[in-house]
Structure formats: structure tokens, C-alpha cells
Amino acid sequence: MKSSLRRKLAYLVLGCLTLSACEQQLSSELQAKLSGYHARLDHMPHSFYEPGMGDLMHGLQLRHAKLWYAAKAGNWALAQFELHELRENLDRVARWHPEEEGLPVEPAIAAHMNPGAQALEQSIDRKDGVTFQSAFDRFTHGCNSCHQATRHGFIVIRRPSVEPVSNQQWEQME
Numbered sequence: 001m002k003s004s005l006r007r008k009l010a011y012l013v014l015g016c017l018t019l020s021a022c023e024q025q026l027s028s029e030l031q032a033k034l035s036g037y038h039a040r041l042d043h044m045p046h047s048f049y050e051p052g053m054g055d056l057m058h059g060l061q062l063r064h065a066k067l068w069y070a071a072k073a074g075n076w077a078l079a080q081f082e083l084h085e086l087r088e089n090l091d092r093v094a095r096w097h098p099e100e101e102g103l104p105v106e107p108a109i110a111a112h113m114n115p116g117a118q119a120l121e122q123s124i125d126r127k128d129g130v131t132f133q134s135a136f137d138r139f140t141h142g143c144n145s146c147h148q149a150t151r152h153g154f155i156v157i158r159r160p161s162v163e164p165v166s167n168q169q170w171e172q173m174e
């Protein structure tokens with residue numbers, strides 16, 4: 001009886017030891033897996049979700065044209081909205097692409113785009129179609145001077161002459 005009890009105890013101790021060794025092995029395997037996932041997640045936004053500079057520029061191009069037609073129709077609420085979106089897009093450009101052709105992008109946007117954006121804001125606030133046009137040209141000139149500064153001077157933005165989309169109404173709804 002005594003010896004069988006001792007044997008049982010021995011098995012139990014052995015069992016516990018192997019179990020905890022197993023657990024330790026498992027947890028280190030898990031740990032390795034988890035840190036692998038973390039490393040992949042850290043890497044993911046760049047490899048999978050990073051919007052390319054050209055893609056962000058397409059968004060700017062579309063909104064630049066929408067802003068023009070909104071103001072032309074005297075829809076100042078829409079013009080204000082498009083300007084806000086343009087500013088957000090520009091922030092995103094600086095966030096995802098802090099440097100282009102050796103040029104720090106955030107200060108470049110501040111220098112090239114802010115004066116035009118401020119002039120646009122004032123004309124929109126005043127609902128002034130005349131100053132809007134010169135502010136728009138100033139803003140557009142900012143796009144082009146940044147293209148020149150980043151060695152893309154062959155991309156030239158100008159006033160639009162055709163509505164960018166046909167499925168949106170420019171005039172304000174009464």
C-alpha cells in the first residue's frame with residue numbers, strides 16, 4: 001500500500017513537472033507567435049494600406065474641380081466642405097509621405113498651399129465669387145509650385161472647364 005502510494009505520488013509529481021514544462025514551452029511558442037503577429041501588424045499599414053502619392057493626388061484633383069463648380073453655382077456650403085476636404089487630403093499627404101524627392105512635405109505644403117487656402121477661406125466666408133476666382137488661381141499655383149519643387153513640373157493643374165462628375169448637383173437645394 002505504502003509503496004503504491006509513493007509511486008502514485010511520484011507519477012503525480014512527474015506529471016506536474018512535465019505539464020509545467022509543456023505549459024512553458026507552449027507559452028514561449030505562443031509568445032513567439034504573438035510577437036510575429038505584432039511585427040506583421042506594425043508593418044501592415046505601410047505594405048498594404050499606404051495610399052500612394054499619386055492616389056492622394058487624384059483625390060486632390062477631383063476636389064479641386066468640385067470646389068470650382070460649387071463656387072460657380074454659388075453653393076458656398078459645398079465650397080466650404082470641399083476646401084475642408086482638400087485641407088484634410090493635404091494633411092494626409094504629409095502624414096503618409098513626409099518626404100518627396102528629398103523635400104520635407106509638411107513645410108512644403110504650408111509654404112505652397114496655405115496662402116491660397118486662406119484666401120479661398122476668406123472669399124468663401126464672404127460668399128464673394130470675384131475674389132474666389134483669384135484665390136482659386138493662387139491655390140492652383142500652389143499645387144504647381146509644389147510639383148516643380150518635387151521634380152514633377154510637367155504636371156500642371158489649371159481651372160477646370162468641364163464638370164468633373166455628372167452625378168452631383170452643384171446648386172444648393174432650397
Ligand code: HEC
Nearest residue numbers: 053054057060061064100105108143146147150152155157
Ligand atoms: C507636397 C507637394 C505637392 C502638393 C502641395 C501638390 N502636389 Fe500634386 N503631386 C506631387 C507629387 C510629388 C506628384 C507625383 C506623385 C507620384 O509620384 O505618384 C504629384 C502628382 C499629382 C498629379 C498626377 C497624378 C496622376 O497620376 O496623374 C495630380 C493630378 C496632382 N498632383 C494634383 C495636385 C493638385 C490638384 C494639387 C493642389 C490642390 C496638388 N497636386 C498639390 C506633389 C504635390
